[in-house]
Amino acid sequence: MMLTVLKYMASCMRAYRSLAALFFTLLLLDLAFISLAPLSFQLLIDRAILPKDMNAFAIILTVLAVSGVLCLSAGVVSDRILAKLSAHIQQDLRKRLFEHMQQVNMGFFEKKRSSELLSYFTVDLPSIERAMNAIMTIGMQSITVVSISTIVLFYLQWSMALVIVLGAAIIFAGPYLLGRRAEAINISHKEQLDLLVGDIQENIKAQKVIKGFNLQQAMTNKFAKRLQAMFLIHYRKNVIGSQLERLPMISLLLVNLSIIGFGSYLALRGHITLGALVAFFTMYTSMGNSVFNLTFIIPVFTDASVSIDRMNSLLHAPKEASGSLSLPAGIDSKPDIRFSDVSFRYNEEQEALKRIDLRIAAGTTAAFVGSSGSGKSTLVQLILGFYQPSSGHIEINGIPMQDINLGSYREQIGSVFQENFLFRGTILDNIRISKPSATKEEVIEAAKKAEIHVYIMTLSGGYDTMVQDEGSNFSGGQRQRLAIARAILKNPQILLLDEATSALDPISEASINRTFKELSQNRTVITVTHRLASITHANQIYVFDKGELVGSGPHQELLAEGGYYKELWDKQNGMQVSSNGREADIDEERLAKLPFFQGVDTEILKEIRSLFNTESFAAKQQVIQAGEQGEKFYLIARGRVEVSRKNIDVEGGKQHLAILEDGDHFGEIALLNNVPRTADITALTPCVFLTLQRKGLHYVLSKHPEINDRVRKTLQERK
Numbered sequence: 001m002m003l004t005v006l007k008y009m010a011s012c013m014r015a016y017r018s019l020a021a022l023f024f025t026l027l028l029l030d031l032a033f034i035s036l037a038p039l040s041f042q043l044l045i046d047r048a049i050l051p052k053d054m055n056a057f058a059i060i061l062t063v064l065a066v067s068g069v070l071c072l073s074a075g076v077v078s079d080r081i082l083a084k085l086s087a088h089i090q091q092d093l094r095k096r097l098f099e100h101m102q103q104v105n106m107g108f109f110e111k112k113r114s115s116e117l118l119s120y121f122t123v124d125l126p127s128i129e130r131a132m133n134a135i136m137t138i139g140m141q142s143i144t145v146v147s148i149s150t151i152v153l154f155y156l157q158w159s160m161a162l163v164i165v166l167g168a169a170i171i172f173a174g175p176y177l178l179g180r181r182a183e184a185i186n187i188s189h190k191e192q193l194d195l196l197v198g199d200i201q202e203n204i205k206a207q208k209v210i211k212g213f214n215l216q217q218a219m220t221n222k223f224a225k226r227l228q229a230m231f232l233i234h235y236r237k238n239v240i241g242s243q244l245e246r247l248p249m250i251s252l253l254l255v256n257l258s259i260i261g262f263g264s265y266l267a268l269r270g271h272i273t274l275g276a277l278v279a280f281f282t283m284y285t286s287m288g289n290s291v292f293n294l295t296f297i298i299p300v301f302t303d304a305s306v307s308i309d310r311m312n313s314l315l316h317a318p319k320e321a322s323g324s325l326s327l328p329a330g331i332d333s334k335p336d337i338r339f340s341d342v343s344f345r346y347n348e349e350q351e352a353l354k355r356i357d358l359r360i361a362a363g364t365t366a367a368f369v370g371s372s373g374s375g376k377s378t379l380v381q382l383i384l385g386f387y388q389p390s391s392g393h394i395e396i397n398g399i400p401m402q403d404i405n406l407g408s409y410r411e412q413i414g415s416v417f418q419e420n421f422l423f424r425g426t427i428l429d430n431i432r433i434s435k436p437s438a439t440k441e442e443v444i445e446a447a448k449k450a451e452i453h454v455y456i457m458t459l460s461g462g463y464d465t466m467v468q469d470e471g472s473n474f475s476g477g478q479r480q481r482l483a484i485a486r487a488i489l490k491n492p493q494i495l496l497l498d499e500a501t502s503a504l505d506p507i508s509e510a511s512i513n514r515t516f517k518e519l520s521q522n523r524t525v526i527t528v529t530h531r532l533a534s535i536t537h538a539n540q541i542y543v544f545d546k547g548e549l550v551g552s553g554p555h556q557e558l559l560a561e562g563g564y565y566k567e568l569w570d571k572q573n574g575m576q577v578s579s580n581g582r583e584a585d586i587d588e589e590r591l592a593k594l595p596f597f598q599g600v601d602t603e604i605l606k607e608i609r610s611l612f613n614t615e616s617f618a619a620k621q622q623v624i625q626a627g628e629q630g631e632k633f634y635l636i637a638r639g640r641v642e643v644s645r646k647n648i649d650v651e652g653g654k655q656h657l658a659i660l661e662d663g664d665h666f667g668e669i670a671l672l673n674n675v676p677r678t679a680d681i682t683a684l685t686p687c688v689f690l691t692l693q694r695k696g697l698h699y700v701l702s703k704h705p706e707i708n709d710r711v712r713k714t715l716q717e718r719k
């Protein structure tokens with residue numbers, strides 16, 4: 001363990017050889033004085049005090065004072081050099097870690113919690129710094145003092161020196177034997193610390209969910225369990241730490257006793273002079289202190305050795321596989337994307353994509369549609385080269401993806417996702433990140449196309465307004481528009497839009513979709529959407545279901561085929577949302593497709609239709625809370641909701657059950673009678689619902705006894 005840490009430090013210092021050499025030289029001077037000073041007692045007693053020689057006394061004292069001042073000054077300078085060396089090494093390690101983190105593949109981030117990655121910087125680097133400072137100060141000092149003292153002690157009295165060497169072996173035996181256990185406890189302590197920090201971090205991020213679901217007490221209880229686990233390991237770490245310090249102390253006492261007895265016996269017998277005995281004891285005391293100091297840094301070393309291992313696990317994590325061929329940039333080199341028999345799995349449990357064959361010809365518009373979880377976003381991530389297929393091939397312009405330099409390829413892609421990250425900095429910086437050379441005018445132009453310019457101009461800071469905490473001072477729609485501006489500014493060959501307008505209101509969505517259509521003139525556009533009406537113009541639509549490609553072709557062709565696409569289309573069709581998003585409507589034909597209204601007379605459906613109200617919810621707003629009494633039915637005219645259940649044992653405190661989107665419905669059991677809701681429903685994007693109250697429906701049904709029983713029976717079956 002000691003050797004690992006020392007080797008690691010030596011490798012860190014390699015870049016600063018001259019600084020380190022200067023440090024060691026000055027340190028040696030300083031230490032030589034500290035180690036040899038006790039010898040002056042022998043000279044003072046035997047050459048000056050006993051023979052009463054004033055001259056010798058003056059010379060010895062002067063030499064002592066001058067060398068003392070010189071060596072102590074060397075010590076002060078070496079402190080400053082060490083401070084610089086240590087700061088350099090910390091900076092290098094931070095840089096190395098950060099640089100590597102930019103290059104590791106996505107799978108690595110999936111497996112690690114962000115708190116664990118953070119702790120490399122906040123826990124492990126400081127622990128390495130502590131060990132380095134300890135070895136370069138107390139450690140070096142103690143080792144030098146012990147080495148010089150041992151030589152001098154052998155020179156003064158070899159048999160006593162031998163006893164000391166044996167004693168030193170006993171002193172270190174304890175820490176050596178405890179070493180492995182201490183290391184294991186240290187590893188567990190760091191792991192628990194990661195989990196604890198992770199819980200706190202997650203709790204901060206999940207405050208809206210926690211308060212919304214009234215989970216404060218449950219979260220506090222869960223945290224108390226974590227603290228209990230942390231307490232145990234913290235206690236064990238403290239115990240082993242104190243044992244590592246205490247054991248050498250006990251051994252040292254025993255060795256002291258033997259030396260005092262043996263030394264005094266030798267002096268009594270006249271085997272050594274009085275001066276030599278005093279010098280021996282003084283030197284031994286200073287050596288004893290140094291040995292003692294060395295035992296103090298053992299826990300620091302154990303800590304650092306665990307940290308080095310942890311950091312190496314990051315530094316050895318596989319990098320993104322990137323080839324050497326650069327894709328030529330420029331407007332004429334539109335990439336053609338081909339998937340041949342591509343399958344992909346994130347983990348052993350489930351295949352996210354199964355044997356996909358598709359081709360997105362350069363300059364065309366392709367759309368990926370399908371239910372939630374069908375693999376659309378996974379496909380986008382494969383196109384971006386975030387993951388490698390588990391089997392099959394992806395080719396760009398006929399070149400295997402793994403041979404292409406990912407940097408040059410991604411240079412040609414502009415992407416917008418459902419959730420877009422905004423960095424700390426100004427709005428201008430955030431848009432310009434995709435094209436650092438862009439002028440402010442170009443940024444403004446892009447912001448205008450993304451329909452965010454007018455809003456930016458209403459802010460007192462305009463484009464210099466600061467983005468706070470990942471964009472928390474902007475709405476989901478505004479964040480999405482800033483991301484769209486970013487992608488537009490880049491003017492990429494491939495525009496990748498993964499639910500890029502999901503957070504926008506209908507007017508903005510329609511208008512931005514027009515912008516995207518214009519932008520598609522001279523480039524490849526790949527759109528992932530669950531809103532089929534927005535991609536009817538696509539050259540090729542790919543339909544996914546449970547990771548499989550179940551259909552492809554232009555809109556009309558797919559409709560004519562009458563498969564899954566038609567099913568999705570029919571589900572979404574027949575509902576209209578006004579352009580301001582405040583009013584929604586449904587026609588009777590669509591109403592008749594609801595299982596419990598099948599076969600109901602059009603006239604009655606007209607009556608039922610008039611009972612529907614429009615309700616709007618903002619993204620992240622709770623629509624239904626489990627346990628509350630339900631009295632209405634919801635039909636999603638526009639938007640996406642998450643169905644979940646409170647469960648503090650899973651991350652974030654809730655268990656995800658399903659995603660529902662345009663055309664889906666929920667809560668129909670409430671149309672039958674007053675039953676408590678069985679799950680929570682939360683809006684993921686701004687949502688517009690058509691809602692039907694039980695009382696209204698019952699009134700209509702009571703007027704039409706001929707359908708009353710049938711509707712109730714179907715509802716009962718669904719229950």
Ligand SMILES: Nc1ncnc2c1ncn2[C@@H]1O[C@H](COP(=O)(O)OP(=O)(O)OP(=O)(O)O)[C@@H](O)[C@H]1O
Nearest residue numbers: 110346347352371372373374375376377378379659
């Ligand atoms: N990082 C991941 N790790 C493990 N499984 C994942 C990961 N991301 C997605 N999956 C799983 O892969 C499958 C496909 O997910 P994907 O996100 O591609 O679907 P999608 O069609 O884009 O869904 P949505 O429309 O809801 O975004 C799902 O079963 C999902 O749970």
